[in-house]
Structure formats: structure tokens, C-alpha cells
Amino acid sequence: MTTSWDIQIKNLKAGYGDHVVLEDVTGLLPAGAVSVILGGSGCGKSTLLRQIIGLSTPMAGELIVGGQDITRLKAREYRRLRRNMGVLFQDGALLGALTLAQNVVLPLSEHLSLSRQELRNEALRVLRMVGLEEFADYYPNELSGGMRKRAGLARAIVAEPKILLCDEPTSGLDPITAARMDELLLAMNRHFPDMTIVVVSHDLASLWTIADQVLVIREGRSVFCGTPNALKESTDPYLVQFLNRSAESASDEAEAGHAAMDPAVRARVDAWLAS
Amino acid sequence: MTHFFAALGRPVWDALIFMGSVAIFFCQGVQQTVASSRIVQRTLRQIHVIGSQSLFLIVLISLFCGMVLGLQGYYTLIKFGSVGFLGSVVSLSLIRELGPVLTAIMLTGRAGSSMTAEIGVMRISDQIDALDVMDINSVSYLVSPRLVASVISFPLLTAVFDVVGIVGGYLTGVALLDMNQGAYFYRISSSVTMTDVGCGFLKAVVFGLLVTTVCCHQGYFADKRRDSVGPEAVGNATTSAVVIACVLILAADYVLTSLFL
Known part of the structure; x- marks a missing residue:
């Protein structure tokens, strides 16, 4: 019997101390595919990755990796399971x-x-x-x-490894280097067709290039899990807004942009610039 | 009244938690020393970092320390007509107290702070997490070799400190102030016993373990600090490590001295 290296997340709740970061996340990251965990900054993407790697313990829910619920495994058993994972951290x-x-x-x-x-x-x-x-x-x-x-x-x-987890592999890279990194991940998918590749990202260009499956997280909750095409066709207002890269509250941003500086401070700044 | 007890209790509680955490960390380090199969290679590297790279500093400090002891001792003893005892004063002060204590304090500043900073940076840049993910025990990789290296390096550097300090005392007492050379060395050989030397080395070993445990602990848990995060936390951890280690050296010195006397 062969082990399936899908990653199944069921009603996962996680955080740090008393602070809950992930409220309720459910999704499937299938084996042999490139799955992208997508979401805005601070939504809990990296926290989810830390749960899968075992660097933090979930508060509730199930996390099934290699057919085993890792939330129920003993430390030694989990360490043995983790030998099947390779992790690319954010800065290497x-x-x-x-x-x-x-x-x-x-x-x-x-x-x-x-x-x-x-x-x-x-x-x-x-x-x-x-x-x-x-x-x-x-x-x-x-x-x-x-x-x-x-x-x-x-x-x-x-x-x-059976599972490759990548934390923001294209963040901080110029577009050409980021595209090269995407190519590398696709090459990994070709070289190791059974490998489960999970990429945490908020890079939309990268998403459309590499993803076979997408899990979108918003404020600690999963709001979408499916293929990129299904994501494109979604009418969910948040997903439409995210994919169109529009600001959450455009009018507030505009107001902030036009807020005038305190005249006294402005005068001193002008004097400093002129000096 | 409740506020008073709360204000008093919280630091005491934090101190107890800290001491427990350091003790557990030390036990893990010792356990991994036995369990690790690649400890020799890593320990040799750490002996180079803690020992060889600190040698020049120790020689310099001990030479001046011995010279000052010789000078002070000479002018104090001459008032009592006992200048012949200069060798005893210099050697016993160095071997029993100054050698182990000053060596440990110098090594805290030079090697201990660098341990905290290095491990702290590894913590905040995910390198320690990366080790754990690769199923490499981070305590075994980072802490155990340093513990073993300190047990070897601290007594050896203390011995260097003692010898060079005695040479320093010779330079001022005999070469500069014309004290009798034979009397200087005779008093050293007649007053210093193997118990003095053994106690000095035992202190050096204890100080080495204290410094290394505290400095590695502060770096390893730099991300758990409540007062700061990121690079600032590493800086604060380094400061804390040096301060705590220096206080512990002096406290342990008092305890060990009172046990041996």
C-alpha cells in the first residue's frame, strides 16, 4: 500500500500563546501538484506553514499529512514523518x-x-x-x-522529499529573478511528479504561472480552495478585490493621501529644506 | 498592599522561571553531548573560537594584572618589612581568585557575547528552525560543542593567566624594584599547594559551564524576549547574557571559595 502525500487541513485553529491567528482553515493540498497558499500580509499563511512543518502545535482541528493526523502524533513520530519534508525558508x-x-x-x-x-x-x-x-x-x-x-x-x-514547502519564494526578488524561481518550482514538479509542492505567497504573477491548486486565507479563515481557473471565475467580492489588486478602502486611502501637514511642521520642514 | 506583593512577586516568579529554563537547557546540552556522534569536530572548532582566539587577550590582561599586583604588593609589604612574601601574595591571589575570575569575565565579554549574538542571529533568521526541520537537534549542533569546548578552554586559559600573571609580578617586583629573584620564586613554591591549583581549575570549569550555558540560552531564546524583537532582541540578549554571566561568576566564586576554605 502506498502512502498518499496529500495535505488535508480540517477546521484548523492555531496561534501563538493566547493570540489566535488561524480561526478556521480547511483545504486540500494534493500530492503531485503545486499548491499555492494565498492571502494578504498577516492573514496567517506563514503560521499555517509552521503548523505543517511542526514548529508550532495547532489549538484545534486536524492536519493530515502522509495519511496521519500530525496533531495526534508524538514528537518522535512526527520527527520521523518530517524527514519526508523539505522546507525553503523565506531568506533561505x-x-x-x-x-x-x-x-x-x-x-x-x-x-x-x-x-x-x-x-x-x-x-x-x-x-x-x-x-x-x-x-x-x-x-x-x-x-x-x-x-x-x-x-x-x-x-x-x-x-x-515527498513534500516541498516554500515560504514566499519570490518575495523581495526582481521580476526576472522571481520568474526564474517560478521556473525552478515548475522544474521540480516535472522532475519529481509525485512530490507535493506547497508555496506560500501573495505574488499573483507567480500564482498564475505555477499553481495547480489554490488555498486562499483571509483573516485566519479559508475563503477559497480550488483550481486557479475556479478562482478566476469566483464572484466573491474579497477574491475579486484581491485578484484585481484594488485597495480595501479606496476613499480612506485617498483621504490619507491628501491630509495636510500641520502648518507649523510644514514651515519648519520648508526651512530645513531651504537651509 | 496587593500591588506591593504583586510587584515583588512578579520578578521573583520570572527569576524562578528563568533559572528553571537555564537548568533544563543545560541538562539538554549535557544530554546531547553524550548522544551526539559528531561532537569532536564541532568541539575542536569551538576550542579555536573560545580558546585560541582569546589567548592574546588573556596574555595581555594577565601580564598587566600581575604587574599591578607586584607593584601594589611590594609597596604594601615593604611597610611591614615582609617584601620577601611578594611571590606568595602574587601567586596565591592569581591562582586562587584573580586567575579564574578575570579569565571567566574576559571570556564572557569576548567569546560569550559572540556566542549569544551568533545563536541569536541564527534564531531570528530561521536557521535554528531549519536545523530542526532537517531533524538536526539544534541544541546538539549549537550548544553541546560549546559546553565541552568551555570545559577544556577555561581551565587552560586560566593556567595561562596564572603563569603570565606571575611573570608580570616578577617584572615589577624583581626586574623593576630589585627584589631578590630567589626569594620571589621560593615563596611561590613554598606557599602554593596543589589544592590551590585544583580549586582554581575547578572554579574555571564551573565558570566555563555557567558562561556558556547562560550565553547560549540567551541567544537561543532571543525570539522569546518581551522587551524587543528582531535585531534589537539579539542586541538586548547579548547585553543580558554578559551581565547575568558576570553576576553569576562572582556569586559562584563566593560559594566555591566558602566551600574550599
Whole structure:
């Protein structure tokens, strides 16, 4: 019997201490597809990712990964399950004291008895996949933000996990580098057709390029779960507003934009500018 | 009245929670030292960071410390006609007290603060979470090697401090103020016992464990601080680590000295 690596979220409630961030999230992130968790800033996307990775424990609900409800697993059992996950953190989260090659094979060098040559070959293999082979001996602080993210992706896939989770892989990148990152994720989907790829993002351009499935979160609640085409056709006012990139309260924004500066402050600013 | 007890109780409660948290953290670090299979390689690197890189500072500080002790001791003892005891004064002060305490305080400032900052930055930039996600025990990876390295480095640097300090006392007492060279070394060999040396080293080991545990703990939990977040939290954690470690060194010194006397 083969394990299904779908991720099923049922009425999940989560937060930090007494502060509830996710009120009620339900959705399915299917295996073999690229799923995008979409939502505005502060809606709880990264909190949901932390629940899946097991860095926080949900307050209520079910989170089924690999056929097991991870909210009921013991720590040791969950750690075993988590070996099937690769995670790309927002800024790559590469260890500053290690070179790129050492970083990307860290999961292998820590858990397996491989020779230096074997580790080197593995490092070069995955770095080649993300186009960073020639930077193998560079340290993370010698690379650009986009390169660090690609290196983080290389580390996440080095053990060819069943689930790949990416936290805002295109945030802070210029459009060309962001498009390259999208291409990389699609390439991962082609190379590993059974891999469940979950991307947390608020980048609409990226969404239309890579997503097979979309889960939209608004203020801690899931408001849509389906294909990108179904999302496009949705008449939900919030989704229409989000996809059209229109401001929540245009009139208020406009008022704020035209609010006049205190005359006394204005006079002092003018004097400073003239000095 | 209720406010008074609340104001008194909260810091006491926080202090108890802090001490419990540090104690648990220390136990985890020791447990992982035994469990970790790759501790040797990481410990060697930390010995280089804590030990070798601090050597010059320790030599410099101990030389001046010994010179000042020689100078002060000479002019105090000469009033009582006991200048011949300068060797005893310098060596016993250094070996019993100043060597372990000043070495530990210097290492707190140099190596301890850097431990807190490094681990704190790793915490706020998700590197520690990344280790956990890769099923690499972050305490085993970051804390255990530093604990072992401090147990090795602190006594060795204390020994260097003691020897160079005695040389400093020699420079002022004998080379500068013309005290008899033979009397200086004779008094050292006749007054210093192996118990003094052993107690000094034991203090150094205890201080090393205290400094490393507190500094690593502050960095590891930099994201849990209530007074600040992000880079500011790392800065505040570093300050707290140095202050707490220095206070604990002096408190532990008092306890250990009273036990040995």
C-alpha cells in the first residue's frame, strides 16, 4: 500500500500563546501538484506553514499529512514523518558558517555516513539543478537574495522529499529573478511528479504561472480552495478585490493621501529644506 | 498592599522561571553531548573560537594584572618589612581568585557575547528552525560543542593567566624594584599547594559551564524576549547574557571559595 502525500487541513485553529491567528482553515493540498497558499500580509499563511512543518502545535482541528493526523502524533513520530519534508525558508535560512556545498548536503552529512567525495557530488548535483554549481564554495553572505533562495531550495530537495514547502519564494526578488524561481518550482514538479509542492505567497504573477491548486486565507479563515481557473471565475467580492489588486478602502486611502501637514511642521520642514 | 506583593512577586516568579529554563537547557546540552556522534569536530572548532582566539587577550590582561599586583604588593609589604612574601601574595591571589575570575569575565565579554549574538542571529533568521526541520537537534549542533569546548578552554586559559600573571609580578617586583629573584620564586613554591591549583581549575570549569550555558540560552531564546524583537532582541540578549554571566561568576566564586576554605 502506498502512502498518499496529500495535505488535508480540517477546521484548523492555531496561534501563538493566547493570540489566535488561524480561526478556521480547511483545504486540500494534493500530492503531485503545486499548491499555492494565498492571502494578504498577516492573514496567517506563514503560521499555517509552521503548523505543517511542526514548529508550532495547532489549538484545534486536524492536519493530515502522509495519511496521519500530525496533531495526534508524538514528537518522535512526527520527527520521523518530517524527514519526508523539505522546507525553503523565506531568506533561505542557510547557515552562515558553512559554504553553499556544505549547506545543501547538511541533511545528508548529519544523518548518513557518506564520504567527502559522495557529499561533494551530491552538493554539485543539486546546485546544478538550481544553477549555482559554480558558487559551491561561496559562503551565503557572498550571494544575492535570489541566489540564497535558490540554494535554500537546493537544500530542501537534496534528499528528494515527498513534500516541498516554500515560504514566499519570490518575495523581495526582481521580476526576472522571481520568474526564474517560478521556473525552478515548475522544474521540480516535472522532475519529481509525485512530490507535493506547497508555496506560500501573495505574488499573483507567480500564482498564475505555477499553481495547480489554490488555498486562499483571509483573516485566519479559508475563503477559497480550488483550481486557479475556479478562482478566476469566483464572484466573491474579497477574491475579486484581491485578484484585481484594488485597495480595501479606496476613499480612506485617498483621504490619507491628501491630509495636510500641520502648518507649523510644514514651515519648519520648508526651512530645513531651504537651509 | 496587593500591588506591593504583586510587584515583588512578579520578578521573583520570572527569576524562578528563568533559572528553571537555564537548568533544563543545560541538562539538554549535557544530554546531547553524550548522544551526539559528531561532537569532536564541532568541539575542536569551538576550542579555536573560545580558546585560541582569546589567548592574546588573556596574555595581555594577565601580564598587566600581575604587574599591578607586584607593584601594589611590594609597596604594601615593604611597610611591614615582609617584601620577601611578594611571590606568595602574587601567586596565591592569581591562582586562587584573580586567575579564574578575570579569565571567566574576559571570556564572557569576548567569546560569550559572540556566542549569544551568533545563536541569536541564527534564531531570528530561521536557521535554528531549519536545523530542526532537517531533524538536526539544534541544541546538539549549537550548544553541546560549546559546553565541552568551555570545559577544556577555561581551565587552560586560566593556567595561562596564572603563569603570565606571575611573570608580570616578577617584572615589577624583581626586574623593576630589585627584589631578590630567589626569594620571589621560593615563596611561590613554598606557599602554593596543589589544592590551590585544583580549586582554581575547578572554579574555571564551573565558570566555563555557567558562561556558556547562560550565553547560549540567551541567544537561543532571543525570539522569546518581551522587551524587543528582531535585531534589537539579539542586541538586548547579548547585553543580558554578559551581565547575568558576570553576576553569576562572582556569586559562584563566593560559594566555591566558602566551600574550599
